[in-house]
Amino acid sequence: MEYWMMIGCIFGLYALLAISLNMVAGEMGLMSLCHAAFFGMGAYTAALLVTKLGISPWLSSLLSPFFVAAMAAMLAIPLSRINGDFFAIATFGLALVFFSVILHWTSLTGGAFGMVVDLAPHGTGLARNPSKILLLPICFIVLGFSLITRRWRRSPLGRVLNTIREDQTLAGSLGKRVGTQRLISFTVSASIAGLAGVIYLWIVGIVDPSGFGVMDSVMLLAMVIVGGAGSNRGSIAGAAIVVIIPELLRSVGLTGQAAANLRQIIFGILLYLVLLYRPKGLLGRLHVGVEQRT
Amino acid sequence: MQLVFNTLIAASAIVLAALSFRLVYVTARFFHFAHALTISIGGYAAWSFFNYCAANPYWAFLSAVILTGAAGTLSFMVFLRPLMTKGASPLVLLLASLAIHLIFQHTIALIFGEDARSVWSLEQMPVYSFAGGHLTVVQCWLIAFAVGVSVLMGCSASFSIFGKQQAAVAEHSELSTIFGIDVLSVQMKVFLIASAVGGGLGALVGMDLSISPGMGFDWLLPGVVALLVGGIYRIRYVVLASVMLASVRTAVIWYLGSMWQDIFIYSVLFLYLFLRPEILVGDEMQ
Numbered sequence: 011m012e013y014w015m016m017i018g019c020i021f022g023l024y025a026l027l028a029i030s031l032n033m034v035a036g037e038m039g040l041m042s043l044c045h046a047a048f049f050g051m052g053a054y055t056a057a058l059l060v061t062k063l064g065i066s067p068w069l070s071s072l073l074s075p076f077f078v079a080a081m082a083a084m085l086a087i088p089l090s091r092i093n094g095d096f097f098a099i100a101t102f103g104l105a106l107v108f109f110s111v112i113l114h115w116t117s118l119t120g121g122a123f124g125m126v127v128d129l130a131p132h133g134t135g136l137a138r139n140p141s142k143i144l145l146l147p148i149c150f151i152v153l154g155f156s157l158i159t160r161r162w163r164r165s166p167l168g169r170v171l172n173t174i175r176e177d178q179t180l181a182g183s184l185g186k187r188v189g190t191q192r193l194i195s196f197t198v199s200a201s202i203a204g205l206a207g208v209i210y211l212w213i214v215g216i217v218d219p220s221g222f223g224v225m226d227s228v229m230l231l232a233m234v235i236v237g238g239a240g241s242n243r244g245s246i247a248g249a250a251i252v253v254i255i256p257e258l259l260r261s262v263g264l265t266g267q268a269a270a271n272l273r274q275i276i277f278g279i280l281l282y283l284v285l286l287y288r289p290k291g292l293l294g295r296l297h298v299g300v301e302q303r304t
Numbered sequence: 305m306q307l308v309f310n311t312l313i314a315a316s317a318i319v320l321a322a323l324s325f326r327l328v329y330v331t332a333r334f335f336h337f338a339h340a341l342t343i344s345i346g347g348y349a350a351w352s353f354f355n356y357c358a359a360n361p362y363w364a365f366l367s368a369v370i371l372t373g374a375a376g377t378l379s380f381m382v383f384l385r386p387l388m389t390k391g392a393s394p395l396v397l398l399l400a401s402l403a404i405h406l407i408f409q410h411t412i413a414l415i416f417g418e419d420a421r422s423v424w425s426l427e428q429m430p431v432y433s434f435a436g437g438h439l440t441v442v443q444c445w446l447i448a449f450a451v452g453v454s455v456l457m458g459c460s461a462s463f464s465i466f467g468k469q470q471a472a473v474a475e476h477s478e479l480s481t482i483f484g485i486d487v488l489s490v491q492m493k494v495f496l497i498a499s500a501v502g503g504g505l506g507a508l509v510g511m512d513l514s515i516s517p518g519m520g521f522d523w524l525l526p527g528v529v530a531l532l533v534g535g536i537y538r539i540r541y542v543v544l545a546s547v548m549l550a551s552v553r554t555a556v557i558w559y560l561g562s563m564w565q566d567i568f569i570y571s572v573l574f575l576y577l578f579l580r581p582e583i584l585v586g587d588e589m590q
Contacts (some may be wrong), residue, residue, distance in 0.1 A: 041395060053375035088574060095335045095398050099528060102337075103570040106525065224521070225409075228402050235399065267418065271410040278406030285400050286387060 015141040019213050021253040022148035023206055028233045028245035029155055030202035032193055034199040035231055036239035037163065039175040040192075043227045047108035048200040050222030051078045052207025054112060054119060057127040057217045062118075071208045078204025080198050086193040093178070105224045108190075113219045124218025127211060140213050148209060155202060156242045163240075169193055212248040229274065237290030247293050251280070253254070305437035307554055315445050315550035316450035317509055321527025322534070322542050323457050324501035329536060331474050331494045332388070334397035337530075338379065338404040340520030342499040344412055346372045346506025347515035351423045361424055361511060366443070368507035369500045376499020377492055379404060385488075413517040420516040423507075442511040449508065453501055458539045469492060525566075526553070529573045 027049060034042045055077045059070035089100055119125065163169050163251045170191050171180040182188050211217055233252055238244025255276050259269040284291055321343070349368035353359040359367060383404050387397060430441045439447075444578045461467040472480045473490045481487050506515075509523060526549055534545030551568055557566045 039395075041392075042398065095394055096532075097393075098398055099335060099532070100573065103525065103529070103573050107567050107570045109567040111565065119405070225406065227404060231399075232403070232406070268414060271414045274410040275407050275414075278403045278410070281406070282383065282400055282403040285392070285396055285403065286390075 012139060012141060015145050015214075017253060017257070018145050019141045019167065021211075021249055022145070022152050023210055024212070024233065024249035024252050025152045025246045026148075026155060026206045026209070027203055028231055028237065028249045029152070029242055030199045030206070031230050032234050032239065032242065032245045033159060033162075033199040033202075035234050036245075037171045037175065037240070038195055039194075039239075041095075041098040041195075041231060042101045042199075043098055043224065043231060044105040045199075045203055046110070046222050046224075046226035047105045048078050048082060048203035049207045049210070049226075049293070050108065050112060050219075052204030053083060053211045053217045053222075055204070055205070055209050057125050060120070061125060070106065071212070073283075074208045075201040075204040079201035082200030083193060083197045086196040089196070090189040090192050096101055101227075102224060105227050109219060109223050112222065120218070122219060123218055126216050140215070144213060145207070151205075151209070152246075152253055156227065156246070160242055166286045167191060167194070173206055225274065229277055232277050234285050235291055236277070236280045238293040239294075241291075241293055243290050244293040248291075249293045252277070305435045307558065309434075309437040309439055309443070310557075311547070311550045311554045312447055313439075313512075314553050315547045316447045317505060317523050317545050318526045318530050318550055319450050319546040320446075320453060320501055320505040321523045322530040322546055323527075323539065324498040324529050325524060325527055326536060326539075326542065327457070327470075327494055327501075328401045329531075331475060331491060332384075332397070334394040334401070336401045337398065337524075338401040338408070339376075339498065341379075341405055341408050342372050342376050342502030342523040343421055343506035343509070343520035343523055344409065344515070344517055345375055346503030347423070347510030348412060348506075349414060349503065349527055350507035350510050351421065351515055361442070364423070364509070365404050365504065365507045369504045372503020372506070373500030376502070377496045377498075379408075380492065380495040385491075398477040409517050410518075416517070418517060420514040420519075422514045423510040429511075440512065440552070442508055446505075446508045446512065449504055454539065454543055461539060461543055464489070466493065484589055526569050529569055533572060533576055 029043065031042065034040050034045075052074045055074040056067075056070045059065040059073060060067055065073070085104060089097060092100060098117055102135075113122060114122075138210045163172075170181060170186045173184070173186065174188055174191060178188050181191075229252070233248035234245055235248075236251060237246065237248025252273075256272045259265070259272055264272060325339050327337065328339060340482070346368045349371045350364045353364040353367045354361065357367075380489050383400060384397060384473075387400050392400070424442065432439050432441070432444065461470070469480070469485050469490050470486055472483070477487050480490075502520075504517070505523060509515075509519065527546070530545040530549050531542055531548070534542035536542075549572065552568055552572060553565045556565050
């Protein structure tokens with residue numbers, strides 16, 4: 011039972027990441043390849059605040075998403091000038107830089123071995139069985155953000171983002187501040203990924219570079235596209251596939267590194283097939299890869 | 305002197321990655337991330353020929369170049385051409401390219417394992433000394449290969465019929481067909497040449513340093529940065545940008561250590577994005 015609760019928590023985490031990435035990749039059509047970096051930034055910031063500065067786990071968990079949002083806002087300024095495949099390349103570079111920093115700044119991050127962080131306050135039972143206690147809050151967080159982003163999509167800002175996705179010039183000519191809207195969406199999306207990073211730390215209690223690499227960002231993007239861009243249901247479906255594949259592989263006796271490689275291969279195949287035969291994804295609302303008019 | 309040699313070696317690798325990537329970009333007009341795979345496949349092909357077929361390094365290099373060229377062309381025909389015929393946008397092709405990369409990088413990891421391995425041990429490699437610096441025979445090949453590819457690509461783009469056909473296909477593929485250019489043949493040749501150059505780079509880097517499934521990106525991404533900084537349609541500036549990036553890389557390795565090189569290389573890209581974004585979007589095709 012405990013095992014399935016852990017799987018439920020991981021599924022919730024991926025769903026949250028997919029919903030947040032959908033705000034940028036789905037709604038705005040910007041193929042961000044640094045989302046795993048924001049996810050990692052959230053986890054590492056919370057871990058560092060606790061271990062290096064001695065801040066309480068609750069406060070560090072609250073501060074981390076804001077720190078990620080601030081970083082994302084700073085990065086969004088140069089990124090707001092570029093579109094399409096150049097945006098993908100630039101965010102790809104960002105993801106590599108982040109991975110390089112957490113891997114090589116050993117004195118701060120613990121390098122490849124990472125850091126063990128005890129976030130669980132005494133007496134809560136969280137240290138013994140985190141998934142049992144965190145499953146319900148994670149479900150509420152996913153549901154909450156799902157509703158918020160759905161509302162966001164129907165708000166004037168959401169409609170502007172969809173217009174920007176189709177035609178930036180048109181959005182600009184209608185008096186919409188394209189750069190600002192992009193910055194807001196990118197920052198909010200990154201801060202949700204940062205929150206997912208904090209939750210990840212609460213669940214596993216250890217943070218290391220594996221899971222925050224460039225190919226993890228590619229897989230998150232694949233999750234959104236396979237599930238369906240511009241739809242929360244699609245993002246959740248993508249997350250479900252990510253969680254189901256390792257379980258299927260486990261059922262045929264494949265575990266460890268081989269299973270991890272096979273999962274990436276299967277996701278690569280799914281991504282390709284979706285692009286070839288179903289550009290809206292499984293449950294999507296929008297076509298991926300719309301050529302923006304700038 | 306050794307620092308100059310190190311810069312020259314890194315510049316050669318970056319220029320090969322940049323020019324081979326550029327060849328695909330100017331013809332097919334999308335960022336072909338899976339081009340990184342050609343570097344990995346080249347490395348592993350050289351390793352396999354060297355170890356399993358007992359080929360000498362020259363044959364291992366040549367076989368790797370041929371095999372990678374064929375693999376690149378095949379991947380274009382099987383994976384990318386169906387999307388292109390459906391009129392996929394550059395962004396969809398980029399995503400497809402990422403999917404191809406995801407599939408085959410992990411297939412390589414499944415077959416050969418994740419560990420880095422060396423193709424040719426340093427003890428067996430002839431080493432030459434010039435003016436107080438040392439160069440291995442593989443490093444000499446790498447420099448010669450880079451010079452040869454740069455000169456050939458520069459001349460081909462400006463003077464050859466193939467270069468003009470490439471430009472025509474990139475500009476307007478339907479019009480090219482009307483004027484009698486075999487677009488498919490041009491695209492196949494481009495993927496063949498670009499993949500073969502990528503494979504050659506992978507084989508040489510593998511012989512000089514080591515091979516691992518993710519090695520392609522280690523060289524492709526500095527190449528892409530050099531391409532963006534130099535200007536996609538100006539080969540000589542791409543070469544200059546590669547030398548500049550290699551100098552930054554060597555200086556960073558010398559003063560701070562090899563682990564920080566990526567950060568400085570991408571800082572150059574972000575500096576350009578911030579100061580001169582028009583070079584990315586306003587670069588006129590020549």
